[in-house]
Every structure is written in structure tokens, then in C-alpha cells.
Amino acid sequence: MMGLLNEADRKTVQGRLEEMARPVRIVYFTQELECQFCRETGQLLAEVVSLSSRIHLETYDLQVDREKAAQYGVDKVPGTVVEGDQDYGIRFYGMPSGYEFVSLLETIVAVSRADSGLQPATREILAQLQNPVRLQVFVTPT
Amino acid sequence: MIESVEFPHLAHRHNVFGVPKTVINDRVYLEGALPEALFVDRILEASQQTAAGGGR
Numbered sequence: 001m002m003g004l005l006n007e008a009d010r011k012t013v014q015g016r017l018e019e020m021a022r023p024v025r026i027v028y029f030t031q032e033l034e035c036q037f038c039r040e041t042g043q044l045l046a047e048v049v050s051l052s053s054r055i056h057l058e059t060y061d062l063q064v065d066r067e068k069a070a071q072y073g074v075d076k077v078p079g080t081v082v083e084g085d086q087d088y089g090i091r092f093y094g095m096p097s098g099y100e101f102v103s104l105l106e107t108i109v110a111v112s113r114a115d116s117g118l119q120p121a122t123r124e125i126l127a128q129l130q131n132p133v134r135l136q137v138f139v140t141p142t
Numbered sequence: 143m144i145e146s147v148e149f150p151h152l153a154h155r156h157n158v159f160g161v162p163k164t165v166i167n168d169r170v171y172l173e174g175a176l177p178e179a180l181f182v183d184r185i186l187e188a189s190q191q192t193a194a195g196g197g198r
Contacts, residue, residue, distance in 0.1 A: 037148060076149065094145020103143060118178065125182050133189050136165040138146045138158045 004040065005047050016105045017052040020112035024055050027081040029062045029074045037095040041078035044097065048104070055108065080104075084111040098141035167192045 005013065028045055030038040042059065049057040060068045062077050072081050073091075080092040082104070088111060096104040110116060118126070146153040146161060156165050164172040166188035172181070 078148075092143045094143075094148035096143070100143060100145070122178050122182050125186065129186075129189055131189060131193060133185055133192075134167050135185075136152075136156070136168075137143050138153055138156065138161055138163045138165070139143055140146050140161045 003047055004044050010047075010051060013048060013105060014051045016109060017048075017055070019109045020052065020054050022054075022084055022112050022114065024082060024084050024108050024112045026055060026057045026108075027068075027072060027083065028057060028059045029065075029069055029072075029077050029079040029081075030059060031062045031077045035077050038078045040097075041080070041095040044095065044101075045080065048108075054112065082107050082111050084114060095141070100139055100141060103139075 003010075026045055026049065028042060030042055045057055049055045062069050062074065062079070069075070069079075072079075072087070074081065076093050078093070078095060080096065081087070082090050082092070090107055090111065092100070092104060092107075094100075116123075144152055146158050152158075156163065156171070160173060162175065166172070166185055169191060170184055170188035172184055176184070
């Protein structure tokens with residue numbers, strides 16, 4: 001099968017992933033039918049994972065592996081979890097291509113370094129939150 | 143992160159006409175990019191609203 005990333009892309013991605021510190025696990029939820037971008041998303045993730053020995057990919061079927069899906073709170077496909085020493089609650093729904101591919105790489109590095117990159121003042125404020133906050137960021141591929 | 147084109151029902155529910163659009167706790171809406179300090183203010187606001195009002 002032809003790769004989604006060309007040779008130049010692969011080099012660029014590899015360069016970004018060298019900034020990783022600790023291993024990262026990508027937990028990918030897919031399904032066989034009625035998912036336009038599941039196959040391509042799975043392929044893209046496999047190509048990314050092949051570029052670093054510090055990223056591991058686990059793939060589950062949303063319909064079959066219901067317990068795993070419930071554990072991660074994933075209810076849509078393609079659904080991608082990026083977790084490190086802990087699950088920071090980061091989920092990508094839909095294919096992370098275009099600008100979102102950059103977001104995916106930045107997320108992998110941030111999770112690996114266990115560093116959000118937020119300013120100290122921001123961290124202080126967020127530490128005071130009493131309840132979980134759900135952020136949904138709507139994006140488009142271009 | 144939610145790909146609007148792949149999940150049109152969610153984009154429709156939250157009136158997403160431009161991206162990025164951030165929805166906090168299903169009740170506070172942010173359009174475009176904001177400086178970090180302002181973004182945090184909106185998160186606090188949403189959290190307080192949620193605590194005061196319960197689920198919508």
C-alpha cells in the first residue's frame with residue numbers, strides 16, 4: 001500500500017519525534033463499517049508509530065471492545081487516545097490530517113515530556129479547579 | 143479535538159460555522175484563538191457556571 005507520508009514528511013516527523021522523552025501509547029478505536037476515514041486514520045497512525053521506537057499503538061474495535069472504549073470514554077470513530085505515564089484525557093476524533101497532523105505530533109511530544117507548555121500563572125489557576133472540565137475543540141482538516 | 147466534517151451532527155449541535163471553535167462543558171463557546179490568560183478565564187467561568195447550574 002502506498003504510504004500517506006512521503007519521504008520528506010517521514011524525515012520531518014522523525015525530527016519532531018526526537019523531542020520525545022518518555023514512551024507514549026496511542027490507543028486507536030476503529031470499526032469495520034460505516035466509517036469513512038477509519039482505514040486511512042489507522043494507516044496514518046501506523047506510519048507515525050513506525051518512525052519512533054518510543055510510540056506504541058494499540059488498536060481496538062469500538063463495537064467489539066466495548067470495555068476498552070468505556071474505559072477510555074471513547075464513543076466515536078475514528079477515535080484516538082494519546083497517553084503517557086498517565087491518561088491526560090486527550091482525544092482526537094476524526095482523521096488527524098492537515099493542520100491536525102501537526103497537533104497530533106505536538107500532542108505526542110507534550111505527553112511524552114509530561115509538559116503542557118502552559119505558563120506558570122495558567123497552571124496555578126487551573127490547579128484550583130474543583131471539577132473536571134470538558135473542552136471540545138472543533139477543527140477542520142485544512 | 144473533533145473533526146467537524148466527519149462529525150457534522152456535533153458541529154451542528156454546537157453551531158460550528160468557523161474553526162477553531164471551543165466548547166467548554168457544553169455551555170461556554172469560544173470562537174477562534176484566544177491568548178492563554180483569556181482562555182483560562184473562560185474555563186473558570188464555565189466551571190463555575192457548571193457548578194452553580196448543574197447539567198444543562
